[in-house]
Amino acid sequence: PRHLFVQVENVRLLDRVSSRKAALGTLYLTATHVIFVENASETRKETWVLHSQISSIEKQATTATGCPLLIRCKNFQVIQLIIPQERDCHDVYISLIRLARPVKYEELYCFSFNPKLDKEERERGWKLVDLNEEYNRMGIPNNYWQISDVNRDYGVCDSYPTEVYVPKSATAHIIVGSSKFRSRRRFPALSYYCKDNNASICRSSQPLSGFSARCLEDEQMLQAIRKANPGSDFLYVVDTRPKLNAMANRAAGKGYENEDNYSNIKFQFIGIENIHVMRNSLQKMLEVCELKSPSMSDFLWGLENSGWLKHIKAIMDAGIFIAKAVAEEGVSVLVHCSDGWDRTAQVCSVASLLLDPYYRTMKGFMVLIEKDWVSFGHKFNHRYGNLDGDPKEISPVIDQFIECVWQLMEQFPCAFEFNERFLIHIQHHIYSCQFGNFLCNSQKERRELKIQERTYSLWAHLWKNRADYVNPLYRSDHSQTQVTLHPQIASCNFLYKFWSGMYNRFEKGMHPRQSVTDYLMAVKEETQQLEEELEILGERLASLQKVQSNDNKVKSKQQDQNKELGRSTSNISLANTPQEYNSNLKSFPSRSPSQGDEEDSALILTQDNLKSSDPDLSANSDQESGVEDLSCRSPSSGGCLPSEDSGKDSDEAVFLAV
């Protein structure tokens, strides 16, 4: 095979839960993937990891059994290998370091990934999400808002889109003037407009106010935004940073709006920490997730100490504040942080999601990410380390937004059209670089790279498979669906939960063994088949009663129906089948969460095959299948068993205690 760089035999893949269990197999490195294939001939289970998912590779001290290599992934998979020869291990290590840190966009997987769609299909895929359509949906342009071409050719702000929506009264002169008074020229622009009461959410970067600087155009800009909402006599300006951080910025000639200089604004700090604090927080939480057999105290203490849920709550609180201002007070809000592309994106999108049921549909959620993140220049490449770059730029900004959505889904189980799997797959693909959507740091860069001509859109892929992502409890006419969501903010700490479905995504044994969502999806599918059959049977009955003749064709059709029905019923009964128990009775910790769900066909290591295979499958055939397939509905994966702890205890106790 052309792109096979390394092949090592007799490598062992350790089970993360039980270190004594390991699978023997062969390790392959290709241009795009790390692949481990188990030797066990009957299963030949495969583990595929995209290079772009690798966040760190750690070579540990050689032991008698070999040289351990630890691969941590951005989708929270952790792979532990033991390679017999130190030299081989070193080779793999060096190769992976290079492969996991591409320096050119062209090296990324999306440029070689080919789902065998023709040009038209690809173009249609990219057109699935159309932001002009979205602003039209909001009711814009209208008497107060218009589209501005001031940024055509990215002349004013190179991290903004070419098409920006601004108040009608904001002339090009005002916009340009305001942009000069804002960090990276990110002037106030419309993010969300509420047509019921004219209140809007605008976003920008911090003003370059220093200790006393003013800018007339910037003041006019804010006034224009306020006046575009005739029902309100003031404008909220929300600085999402902690006050101390904002004040420190003043010394650097930046800062925040002085209420005295702007007419009729109410200024508000909401303390969301910066990307460095968030990066460290995630790091700490992942360390907790990685603990071997932690006690309850270790876990809870570690979770608290990471501060992660505190940060999630801060982001939610900011979103809730803004949603309330818009929906209940009818007041427009201008949101910014420092550059206005991280916290601002989080907060604007959380607020939009709370306000508008459309964003809680599958399509609407894609639009939301496209609007608040992709188009407004969230630096995907820097934040998610797609290309080799400054590690201090990396931060789980959109991961936090995705978690906020999950926390809301937990509180409002009927309000979202999509399910948890949808969120997990989006997170996965933000890092996978398999689709072009999230490449680069801005629209300008993406256009220069001709992303749309050269890669495929994730949205089209998700849309094609939307049946997998449906929340069975969602009903478009349900009361939860239709209104602004009001999360319970009073005494709501306990409503924020650790998301094991994401951060322990690959430890399947930790998750509920039967999934209510999958069960209900199967019920709904069956219901649909029943409805169809009912119709056919009704017709058949009518014709029989009328003609009273026997017709073999219809009979056979009916049998087909029976078969179909049977299949879906068996799906349901599978839902209650727990895992097979591990045959190895002697070793107590008999659970292997990553144990195979399906035996996949033999591995064929050709680039062509990689290109053609289904993206999700090609990303791997098994660990990921925990999410991809409905295996949790029929948890046939390795026996679970009293999990690590009881396993450990029993082992030691049974064999050592006496």
Next chain:
Amino acid sequence: MEFAELIKTPRVDNVVLHRPFYPAVEGTLCLTGHHLILSSRRQDDAEELWLLHSNIDSIEKRFVGSLGTIIIKCKDLRIIQLDIPGMEECLNIASSIEALSTLDSVTLMYPFFYRPMFEVVEDGWRSFLPEQEFELLSSVTDEWRLSCINKEFSVCPSYPPVVIVPKSIDDEALRKVAMFRHSSRFPVLSYYHKKNGMVMMRSSQPLTGTNGRRCKEDEKLINATLRAGKRGYIIDTRSLNVAQQARAKGGGFEQEAHYPQWRRIHKSIERFNILQESLIKLVEACNDQSHNMDRWLSKLEASNWLTHIKEILTAACLAAQCIDREGASVLVHGTEGTDSTLQVTSLAQIILDPRCRTIRGFESLVVREWLQAGHPFQQRCAQSAYSNSKQKWEAPVFLLFLDCVWQILRQFPCSFEFSEHFLIMLFEHAYASQFGTFLGNNENERSKLKLQQKTMSLWSWVNRPQELSKYKNPLFEANSLVIWPSVAPQSLQLWEGVFLRWNRSSKFLDEAYEEMVTLIEYNKQLKAKVNALRRKLAELETDDQTQENP
């Protein structure tokens, strides 16, 4: 004693009731011997509160001018507030509630006065008899017998009159074994695993003392449960340290030398006031109104509640594992064998035995492994999370068990016939009830109180179809397999249905539940329709054929 003596002010008008997430209600407050009743005067929508005095865990009163306020904290963890005009009325009400909620005599409790308003279809007192259980056992094995040795509760006061023991051990030997076990709780059968014939027994600790006393009959009894060449496991729910300390007080554990076929495993499940304090801290954390995330997590951690859950579940999984995977018999005990022992034996059965995951089977489990096995409900459930009494015997042992069941239910949402509501209902009735089921500390006391004759059984009420339907899990589809829960911290969660029940609105979760029920019901209706149509079609087609081919 007359209740009237305790009720100085039976009725106060213009009382305002405050409850979280509900609008305040103004109405008339009435006190009866067993209830606190608030009824609003509005005829249209008469908002009413009926609260059993026995459900009241503690009350606080305070005054602003002549307006008194009573805060009532209930055993089911709810907190309500009553604003009572008039200082004297308020004081009277408060002292009456205090007296009525702490009656000394069991026979004054509500179950002795409760007159059921429903027709008894099946007498719950006779629904789960040991004889029936033994009959089931006899159909699969003849190695066990029903012993009436404890007929008059003469051998072991906390055991039921009949127990199941190995056939080869006669009553004489049992008497000797009883002398060798704490509170005479000799090893009895708890569970028979049909799949491989392995058993789980339970007992109290052996009285080995410091000089290593032994009892041949005890050794013989438990060895009688082993197959030739097979070994068994003794799961001691105490840590080795605690078990060793118990020797100084005459207790102890099975020495290897005397029980060579048994391997002993020590787990450490907490008991008594440590658990009670844990509950108090947990509920305090849940009621904390501060917005500080860190404080919530550290309070949750400091309560240790989830640590207890993890310990108990782990021990139960271990027992189940020994039986199902290792093919070994198991003996479980702690000190008395009335608390942690029962948590382990009953949870292990839920893991192993699909029958225990049905409503009827679970009720039977509660009767066998908790009520008949002598868990002292009256002592343990005397007070709940808001009590100030530091009585050693109060402990949420049963609530922890229910919480563990909920954890397994959450991990296997389709494998249980009952829903979370069923578990919550049992929690409520264990602490305060109109039924006699959870009164008394053991069968001996229950028989002396003549509960069967004088009170109604909870099961008589619950098992009526219209009541039962409230507790059915719409997702249930029988699962005949052993279900192994995960005990990783990531897999264990706070039981919101109990601990956050009164602190958050459950509107959206309830709506989701209803939507789920609707989906499943609609599916069932369609299935029925399709099947009916199919039959009809088949009939018509045969008619056709017979017409065509006469």
